Amino acid sequence: MLVGLVGWRGMVGSVLLKRMTEENDFSKFEARFFSSSNAGGEGPQHGSFEGRPKLYDAYDLCALKECDILLTCQGSSYTNCVYHKLVSIGWRGYWIDAAKTLRLHETSVIALDPINYSFIKKSIDSGIKVFCGGNCTVSCMLMAVGALFTHNLVDWIFSSTYQAASGGGANHIKELLAQMGSLYGSSEKLMKDPASKILDIDRVVLEKQQQFGGEEIKYFGVPLAGSLIPWIDKDEGSGISLEEWKGFAETNKILGLYEKQSKQIPVDSTCVRVGSLRSHCQSLVIKLRKDLPLNEIEKIIESGNDWVRVVPNNKAESETQLSPVSVSGTLSIPIGRIKKLKLGREYVSAFTAGDQLLWGAAEPLRRMLNILIDENCRG
Numbered sequence: 001m002l003v004g005l006v007g008w009r010g011m012v013g014s015v016l017l018k019r020m021t022e023e024n025d026f027s028k029f030e031a032r033f034f035s036s037s038n039a040g041g042e043g044p045q046h047g048s049f050e051g052r053p054k055l056y057d058a059y060d061l062c063a064l065k066e067c068d069i070l071l072t073c074q075g076s077s078y079t080n081c082v083y084h085k086l087v088s089i090g091w092r093g094y095w096i097d098a099a100k101t102l103r104l105h106e107t108s109v110i111a112l113d114p115i116n117y118s119f120i121k122k123s124i125d126s127g128i129k130v131f132c133g134g135n136c137t138v139s140c141m142l143m144a145v146g147a148l149f150t151h152n153l154v155d156w157i158f159s160s161t162y163q164a165a166s167g168g169g170a171n172h173i174k175e176l177l178a179q180m181g182s183l184y185g186s187s188e189k190l191m192k193d194p195a196s197k198i199l200d201i202d203r204v205v206l207e208k209q210q211q212f213g214g215e216e217i218k219y220f221g222v223p224l225a226g227s228l229i230p231w232i233d234k235d236e237g238s239g240i241s242l243e244e245w246k247g248f249a250e251t252n253k254i255l256g257l258y259e260k261q262s263k264q265i266p267v268d269s270t271c272v273r274v275g276s277l278r279s280h281c282q283s284l285v286i287k288l289r290k291d292l293p294l295n296e297i298e299k300i301i302e303s304g305n306d307w308v309r310v311v312p313n314n315k316a317e318s319e320t321q322l323s324p325v326s327v328s329g330t331l332s333i334p335i336g337r338i339k340k341l342k343l344g345r346e347y348v349s350a351f352t353a354g355d356q357l358l359w360g361a362a363e364p365l366r367r368m369l370n371i372l373i374d375e376n377c378r379g
């Protein structure tokens with residue numbers, strides 16, 4: 001099989017390539033690398049391929065059409081520009097996409113196979129060709145509590161998110177770090193003077209934050225270091241941010257309920273950008289359909305997949321195992337702080353963390369590619 005890879009140089013694409021190399025995925029198919037800026041140049045070393053492959057033009061429809069599967073991390077405008085053209089010239093391959101453009105189309109599936117493998121499988125059998133990676137917050141949330149949904153136990157769920165800078169993109173991480181450096185710089189003299197007063201340090205840092213402008217807030221628009229941003233993605237005037245809207249729509253789409261209005265599960269959230277680098281956290285409130293003992297709830301959660309792990313609800317383990325720092329760079333999905341609420345026996349809260357570049361972006365795409373390769377080999 002010939003698999004075309006587009007957008008492999010960006011942040012999600014690079015994480016994807018690293019994972020594909022770690023899992024020896026390149027031994028299963030022939031890879032063709034595309035570039036939107038360096039056609040004819042050299043692609044990345046990968047698998048056991050000797051040397052560097054030639055890069056094809058990411059807008060060359062003939063070269064794209066030869067691929068059985070195309071996997072793109074290039075972004076929405078690329079998908080908008082290329083996908084329909086390719087289909088209109090008769091391409092009938094599989095399109096795997098990190099971007100949101102096609103996620104909610106009737107003829108696409110959002111792939112998160114530890115949660116919706118049978119839905120994916122049924123969709124392949126029925127001829128679906130478009131498989132998208134989901135929104136990172138949604139995928140990480142479902143990796144944590146997916147089993148409660150698949151056991152039909154969730155009446156509704158509310159998520160307060162703590163989203164990392166990486167969700168905005170590579171430039172956002174750099175901007176956050178630059179802001180952090182600049183805040184420290186503004187207070188360095190005082191910090192090094194043991195006699196300095198904390199309120200003087202606080203004042204100079206706040207003044208610096210309030211003066212941030214131009215390049216310092218080019219991507220976030222406002223200070224993030226030492227602060228937070230209580231709105232993520234577009235404002236479409238409804239009081240619900242686009243990120244929050246995706247929480248409802250994409251969760252239901254992954255569960256196969258998006259098109260079945262009467263069965264949809266209410267998913268609400270307040271999405272907030274915080275100063276962590278690449279892992280998202282979420283504080284969840286779940287109204288269960290019945291009163292279950294906590295240990296049973298934990299057992300169900302842990303039965304969901306191989307990556308979710310219940311962290312005992314105590315200070316030491318919560319502090320060390322539920323933070324962005326503890327999960328970044330890993331596929332682990334810890335969930336802890338699980339407790340019943342005073343609201344009633346069916347109300348449970350929990351706190352979870354997940355690397356938004358791995359389960360939140362690259363890993364579901366990589367696994368979807370493998371599912372298609374395996375299906376094809378079976379024939």
Ligand code: HSE
Nearest residue numbers: 135136137163167168
């Ligand atoms: N929209 C997410 C964020 C990115 O801004 O954090 C991952 O889907």
